[in-house]
Amino acid sequence: MSEDEELTKKVKDLALELGADKVGIADATLAEDPPHGHGNPSAMMKDAKTAISLVLAYPDATYGIDMTDDLIIGGIYVATQEFMNTELSRIALRLARFLEKEGYKAVVISPELPRDEKRWAGAISHRYMGQLAGVGEIGQSNLLLTPEWGPRIQLTTVITNAPLKVDGPKLIDKVCKHCNTCVEKCPPRAIGAENYPPYNFNINRCFWGVMGWYRLTKVEEPPKDWVDARPTAMIMVPKYERQYPQIKEYQELESRLGWYPLCAECVVHCGVGIEAAEKRQKK
Numbered sequence: 001m002s003e004d005e006e007l008t009k010k011v012k013d014l015a016l017e018l019g020a021d022k023v024g025i026a027d028a029t030l031a032e033d034p035p036h037g038h039g040n041p042s043a044m045m046k047d048a049k050t051a052i053s054l055v056l057a058y059p060d061a062t063y064g065i066d067m068t069d070d071l072i073i074g075g076i077y078v079a080t081q082e083f084m085n086t087e088l089s090r091i092a093l094r095l096a097r098f099l100e101k102e103g104y105k106a107v108v109i110s111p112e113l114p115r116d117e118k119r120w121a122g123a124i125s126h127r128y129m130g131q132l133a134g135v136g137e138i139g140q141s142n143l144l145l146t147p148e149w150g151p152r153i154q155l156t157t158v159i160t161n162a163p164l165k166v167d168g169p170k171l172i173d174k175v176c177k178h179c180n181t182c183v184e185k186c187p188p189r190a191i192g193a194e195n196y197p198p199y200n201f202n203i204n205r206c207f208w209g210v211m212g213w214y215r216l217t218k219v220e221e222p223p224k225d226w227v228d229a230r231p232t233a234m235i236m237v238p239k240y241e242r243q244y245p246q247i248k249e250y251q252e253l254e255s256r257l258g259w260y261p262l263c264a265e266c267v268v269h270c271g272v273g274i275e276a277a278e279k280r281q282k283k
Contacts, residue, residue: 007102008165014098015054018091021153022055022146024133024167028159031124031132038125041159044107050166052158053126053133054091056084057149060277063268068215070250073262081154085111088156095158104162111156126155134168139176140183141191141266142201147175150273151266175272182266187220191266204233212262216246 008025015023028041028048041048062080066072088111096106109124127144130136136146136153143151183193190205208214208222217240226233226240241247250262267273 002163003165004163005165007162010102011052011095011098011162011164015052015091015095018094019056019087020054020091021057022135022148024053024055024130024135025164026051026053026129026132026134026168027166031129034125034128038128039123041124041129044109044123045105045159045161047105047161048159049161050159050164051129051133052092052095052160052164053130053135054088054095054156054158055130055135055146056088056154057146058084058152058154060152060280063152063264063273063277067264067268070212070262077264084154085156088154092156092158096160099158099160099162102162104160106158106160106162109157109159111154124157124159126157129157130155132169133166134170137169137171137173137175138197139270139272140178140180140193140197140200141176141270142197143182143266143270145175145270145272147171147272147276149276150270152270152273152277177271179271181269181271185265185269187214187263187265188222189220202227204229207233209263209265212250213240213244213247215262216250217244 012023028051031051032040032042034040041051058080062077065076067077089108092108096108099106109126111126127138130144131138136144139145139151141151144153144155145151146153180193183191186209188205188208190202190209192200194200204227205222208226214220214222222233226236229236241251
């Protein structure tokens with residue numbers, strides 16, 4: 001593929017001008033076998049050549065709030081996440097329109113991915129595309145870690161047939177410190193220290209955490225039938241709603257505020273994110 005360096009510069013400059021904190025370009029053809037059953041770019045655009053990965057960083061203080069108070073989480077963390085997703089969507093749409101005017105096709109992939117509820121896989125993995133674009137690396141936590149903000153970011157992707165100059169992947173074992181703090185801090189033990197991503201991650205255990213059920217039930221270790229459920233633990237939701245009335249109460253809160261993760265321990269305690277935030281505070 002011949003690369004158009006001038007067009008690439010225009011795309012990156014526009015993305016940063018519109019408010020993105022970081023932007024990278026990936027070879028879309030490398031994403032034909034994404035992890036965890038996510039879709040690949042060619043399913044969205046048959047002649048997809050490249051993918052633009054857009055990064056927006058959370059304000060540092062967002063991760064200093066009380067992450068045990070649902071109203072504080074909803075009013076700050078969730079609200080900030082929604083604002084950021086709206087901003088990312090705006091930037092991505094402007095880039096897609098720009099590429100169309102240049103004579104190319106482009107599709108915007110929402111930062112809030114619609115999911116297949118049985119597999120809990122989205123149309124694409126923004127984390128995986130970000131790694132392919134060289135903006136960061138998927139660390140032991142299975143989150144995308146950037147050198148500048150660790151995992152404290154939101155992502156989105158634009159797929160295009162434009163022959164842009166590819167940036168990555170290029171960061172290999174240079175971001176994640178493999179300190180295993182994310183492993184130790186994960187309440188439902190969804191992350192393993194023995195293997196490497198994506199093979200050290202148990203999605204059913206993670207559900208028990210991000211859905212907040214380890215807090216609601218006061219049981220950190222998810223039940224065996226929950227962990228063993230296939231295709232995912234989502235088929236067990238009705239059973240546990242009946243077993244724990246407080247879960248139904250939370251579901252009603254969620255319907256008002258929108259879905260959001262009630263466990264972010266792997267993000268909060270990631271050393272890369274903490275060190276990067278501390279450096280900014282000293283400036």
